[in-house]
Amino acid sequence: MSDDDSADAKKSVEFSELGIAPRVLQAITDVGYENPSPIQAATIPPLMDGRDVVGLAQTGTGKTAAFAVPILSNLDTSARTPQALILAPTRELALQVAEAFGKYSTHMPEVKVLPIYGGQSYGVQLSGLRRGAQIIVGTPGRVIDHLERGTLDLSQLSFLVLDEADEMLTMGFAEDVERILRDTPEDKQVALFSATMPKAIGRLAQRYLKDPVEVTVQARTATAQNITQRYLQVSHQRKLDALTRVLEVEQFDAMIVFVRTKQATEELAEKLRARGFSAVAINGDIPQAQRERTISQLKDGAIDILVATDVAARGLDVDRISHVVNYDIPHDTESYVHRIGRTGRAGRSGNALLFVSPRERHLLRAIERATRQPLTEIGLPSAEDVNAQRVAKFAESITENLGSDHLDLFRKLIEKYADENDVAMADIAAALALETRDGGFLMSPDPPAGAQRDRGREERRERRNADGGGSGRFATYRIAVGKKNRVTPGAIVGAIANEGGLTRGDFGHISIRHDYSLVELPDDLPRDTLDALRHTKISKAPINITRDDGPPQRRAASRGAGGAGARGRNDWSGRRGSGPKVAGRRR
Numbered sequence: 001m002s003d004d005d006s007a008d009a010k011k012s013v014e015f016s017e018l019g020i021a022p023r024v025l026q027a028i029t030d031v032g033y034e035n036p037s038p039i040q041a042a043t044i045p046p047l048m049d050g051r052d053v054v055g056l057a058q059t060g061t062g063k064t065a066a067f068a069v070p071i072l073s074n075l076d077t078s079a080r081t082p083q084a085l086i087l088a089p090t091r092e093l094a095l096q097v098a099e100a101f102g103k104y105s106t107h108m109p110e111v112k113v114l115p116i117y118g119g120q121s122y123g124v125q126l127s128g129l130r131r132g133a134q135i136i137v138g139t140p141g142r143v144i145d146h147l148e149r150g151t152l153d154l155s156q157l158s159f160l161v162l163d164e165a166d167e168m169l170t171m172g173f174a175e176d177v178e179r180i181l182r183d184t185p186e187d188k189q190v191a192l193f194s195a196t197m198p199k200a201i202g203r204l205a206q207r208y209l210k211d212p213v214e215v216t217v218q219a220r221t222a223t224a225q226n227i228t229q230r231y232l233q234v235s236h237q238r239k240l241d242a243l244t245r246v247l248e249v250e251q252f253d254a255m256i257v258f259v260r261t262k263q264a265t266e267e268l269a270e271k272l273r274a275r276g277f278s279a280v281a282i283n284g285d286i287p288q289a290q291r292e293r294t295i296s297q298l299k300d301g302a303i304d305i306l307v308a309t310d311v312a313a314r315g316l317d318v319d320r321i322s323h324v325v326n327y328d329i330p331h332d333t334e335s336y337v338h339r340i341g342r343t344g345r346a347g348r349s350g351n352a353l354l355f356v357s358p359r360e361r362h363l364l365r366a367i368e369r370a371t372r373q374p375l376t377e378i379g380l381p382s383a384e385d386v387n388a389q390r391v392a393k394f395a396e397s398i399t400e401n402l403g404s405d406h407l408d409l410f411r412k413l414i415e416k417y418a419d420e421n422d423v424a425m426a427d428i429a430a431a432l433a434l435e436t437r438d439g440g441f442l443m444s445p446d447p448p449a450g451a452q453r454d455r456g457r458e459e460r461r462e463r464r465n466a467d468g469g470g471s472g473r474f475a476t477y478r479i480a481v482g483k484k485n486r487v488t489p490g491a492i493v494g495a496i497a498n499e500g501g502l503t504r505g506d507f508g509h510i511s512i513r514h515d516y517s518l519v520e521l522p523d524d525l526p527r528d529t530l531d532a533l534r535h536t537k538i539s540k541a542p543i544n545i546t547r548d549d550g551p552p553q554r555r556a557a558s559r560g561a562g563g564a565g566a567r568g569r570n571d572w573s574g575r576r577g578s579g580p581k582v583a584g585r586r587r
Contacts, residue, residue, distance in 0.1 A: 021073035037062035052212040080132030091117035118499035140176035171494030254320035279305035284501035333370035479543035
């Protein structure tokens with residue numbers, strides 16, 4: 001059983017036909033799942049039978065339930081030792097998987113699930129291990145740490161899952177993964193899930209999996225067909241104005257706006273709030289309790305817009321999210337797929353909008369090639385479009401308030417005022433509207449096309465001047481491992497991203513020297529992140545990260561932008577209701 005046909009043949013089955021334990025089946029029913037996805041239908045039966053499995057499927061296809069359901073169904077709930085270990089490349093994915101296990105084990109209160117990952121205190125994890133967690137979801141580096149400390153016992157392990165295995169190897173965890181596999185019992189059941197099948201994954205499967213069932217579920221595109229994908233060409237300087245206009249004319253329920261850095265989430269959310277939108281920032285520095293409150297508010301409709309980084313939004317599944325805006329274009333196509341996968345969930349329709357500067361068009365083309373799906377160019381919403389929506393919403397608010405129980409009271413007060421002052425009703429209504437809306441209710445008309453071209457030329461001159469001085473977004477950091485430690489760029493990215501809660505887009509140039517390396521990271525790294533990274537190890541050697549005050553090896557690539565393009569059809573008026581650059585290599 002190994003291809004699209006085998007998976008497609010099982011699409012019509014129901015969860016109740018797959019031999020799932022009754023309590024797990026009840027939890028699946030509670031969350032609203034009706035029929036298994038192709039990857040679930042193809043992999044759950046062999047996993048229930050104890051077979052090893054290699055599952056190849058894109059993100060968002062339901063891989064987590066594909067391995068979580070069989071594990072929970074076959075778990076010995078009376079035992080108080082780790083029976084299942086799920087390895088994930090990032091702490092956000094580990095948290096997402098642990099949360100899914102918790103959801104599917106709602107009717108199994110004796111089951112304890114423990115996420116262990118870098119950046120969290122050991123005390124919380126040690127306490128969870130002492131309480132007898134049966135399911136461990138962890139990142140490779142932190143799992144290795146617990147094995148070396150003797151605080152994690154895998155001698156009774158029955159299930160091992162490698163989730164997003166290709167990503168783990170890309171991030172430099174190959175050695176850690178193999179070390180963990182060697183330290184686990186021979187008779188364990190292994191499941192390997194990956195979006196792609198590079199040679200390294202094939203060698204891993206051949207070495208550690210026993211006669212695995214191979215299942216491939218290939219989508220014709222890497223992104224869901226039910227997501228409308230558009231892009232807007234806009235200069236960096238006009239992005240905030242463009243986003244504000246989009247928010248005014250686009251009918252959305254809830255939205256995620258993606259930016260590259262933690263600092264940008266706070267800055268953009270504050271600017272949006274100042275413009276009257278209910279926006280909140282979410283990033284890797286947000287405490288877990290606050291994150292949960294924010295997501296709960298998003299679900300309940302208390303807030304409508306999240307401004308997020310890639311890492312912070314991993315695993316976010318909220319039905320209300322109808323739109324995703326890529327305010328900062330991602331530097332790798334996988335991030336784009338992950339981002340827009342936050343909308344259009346479970347068959348619902350979704351909308352994705354990408355902001356692109358003229359200099360970033362090569363990134364747009366890379367996204368279109370990788371997803372095998374063209375994006376539709378749209379124009380910037382005009383002042384006329386925005387004003388039309390403002391007038392329409394004003395009329396809607398009047399209609400809504402006409403049904404208020406308090407209308408009679410205020411009608412009498414206004415009639416009395418009109419009689420006593422001899423003022424027309426329309427003038428009184430206008431005066432009252434002015435109380436809640438200032439005199440700038442309507443936008444000024446956009447300047448003529450010629451003036452826009454002049455502004456575009458001025459923006460390009462400013463961009464060239466800025467380019468000559470460097471972007472200033474990255475700083476160079478020195479780590480105490482180099483060629484003598486046999487480190488690779490992937491290992492550096494993997495270790496630092498995992499322990500520091502960073503993403504690929506947070507990395508610039510990496511230069512590996514004999515006994516040290518220079519890494520470009522965000523200039524505004526928080527002190528607690530640096531403190532956590534100082535204890536990080538690569539190839540068993542502490543990296544002792546410090547800021548390098550010498551001249552940078554290269555200036556960060558310019559991130560300027562050109563003028564706002566509007567070559568595509570402007571359809572707003574009818575609407576209602578990054579990877580690291582490594583020395584010597586090209587991405």
